Amino acid sequence: GAGVSQTPSNKVTEKGKYVELRCDPISGHTALYWYRQSLGQGPEFLIYFQGTGAADDSGLPNDRFFAVRPEGSVSTLKIQRTERGDSAVYLCASSWTSGGMDTQYFGPGTRLTVL
Amino acid sequence: ILNVEQSPQSLHVQEGDSTNFTCSFPSSNFYALHWYRWETAKSPEALFVMTLNGDEKKKGRISATLNTKEGYSYLYIKGSQPEDSATYLCASLVRRKLIFGQGTELSVKP
Numbered sequence: 001g002a003g004v005s006q007t008p009s010n011k012v013t014e015k016g017k018y019v020e021l022r023c024d025p026i027s028g029h030t031a032l033y034w035y036r037q038s039l040g041q042g043p044e045f046l047i048y049f050q051g052t053g054a055a056d057d058s059g060l061p062n063d064r065f066f067a068v069r070p071e072g073s074v075s076t077l078k079i080q081r082t083e084r085g086d087s088a089v090y091l092c093a094s095s096w097t098s099g100g101m102d103t104q105y106f107g108p109g110t111r112l113t114v115l
Numbered sequence: 116i117l118n119v120e121q122s123p124q125s126l127h128v129q130e131g132d133s134t135n136f137t138c139s140f141p142s143s144n145f146y147a148l149h150w151y152r153w154e155t156a157k158s159p160e161a162l163f164v165m166t167l168n169g170d171e172k173k174k175g176r177i178s179a180t181l182n183t184k185e186g187y188s189y190l191y192i193k194g195s196q197p198e199d200s201a202t203y204l205c206a207s208l209v210r211r212k213l214i215f216g217q218g219t220e221l222s223v224k225p
Contacts, residue, residue, distance in 0.1 A: 003158065033212070042119070042204055042215030043159075056212060091159070098211055101147050101166065106159040 002026070004107035006092050012113045013082055021077040021110045025094030032075050033104060034067055035091040043091055049075060050098040082114045119207050121216035128195050129224055135191045136219040138205035142186035147208040150179055150190055153218070154201040162190075162203075195223045 005024045013019050025032050031050055035043035045059040049069045057067070064082075069075040079086055089111050093104040120139045128134050140148065150162040163172040168183040176193045192199055202220045206213035 035213075035215075040217065042121075042206070042217045043213075045212045045214065048212060056210070059212070101164065101208070103161045103164055104149070104213065105161065106151070108156070108158045 004092055004094055004105050006090075006107035006110050008110060009108065010111045010113075012115065014115050015082060015084060017082050017114075019079050019082055019112065021079075021090050021112070023075045023077070023092030023094075023107060025073065025075070025092070026105055027073075029094035029096055029105075030072070031095045031098035031102075031104075032069060033093040033095075034075070034077050035093065037089045037091060037109070039088075046077070048098060055098060079112075082112075084114050087112055087114045119205060119214050119216040121203075121205060121219050123219060124217065125220040125222070127222045127224065130195060130197060132195050132223075133191065133193045134195055134221065135189050136203060136221075138188045138190070138216055140186050140188075140205075140207040140214075140216075142183055144209075145183045145186070145207070148181060148188050149206045149208070149213060150188070151204040151206070152201045153204060159204065192221075195221070197223045197225050199223050 007022045033048040034046040037043045047057040052072045064080045067077045089109040091109045093106045095102040095104045148165045151159040153159040163179050165181040170181040178191045181188045200223045202218040204218045206215040
């Protein structure tokens with residue numbers, strides 16, 4: 001079956017611009033996670049959804065970052081007034097439940113470059 | 116602050132060599148440890164989810180062990196092949212979210 005997909009695969013933007021990153025999880029997965037990987041680091045948790053609601057957004061670095069999952073499937077990560085420090089690979093993952101014992105299946109990521 | 120540490124940071128081996136690397140994590144309030152393999156330009160691939168002290172899991176030439184009392188896990192690759200070249204990530208489950216180590220980058224030369 002289809003895995004997790006993310007679009008776009010690459011995004012180059014200018015400092016101060018707004019960007020949206022999209023994630024299509026595996027069909028039927030109720031939990032959806034966003035991570036960010038900066039150069040030389042492991043993925044860093046940002047937010048996770050159980051269904052439509054954000055169950056834990058403690059990893060969002062500041063109020064320029066926001067994510068939605070209005071119908072409990074596709075999710076969009078939104079970044080306002082982008083800064084050079086936002087440049088990273090943004091990963092999305094989904095799992096059957098949010099207990100954490102389930103395998104999280106990752107998408108290929110979106111590489112964001114802020115000039 | 117929870118720190119998940121992996122060593123070594125990078126590893127270069129010859130085809131046919133067996134290799135292993137380490138993931139260490141705080142042992143208190145342990146729930147689960149995940150291992151992933153991440154090849155360049157691909158999605159991270161799940162290898163194992165480990166929960167019990169003494170757990171050993173195997174997938175082909177790759178195996179992993181878990182010691183929750185002392186807070187470490189080993190990943191072993193027997194007879195490394197060039198296609199094993201990737202970054203290997205471990206992650207500890209904390210309050211339903213994964214905290215990742217920085218990864219071990221493995222390069223296998225033919």
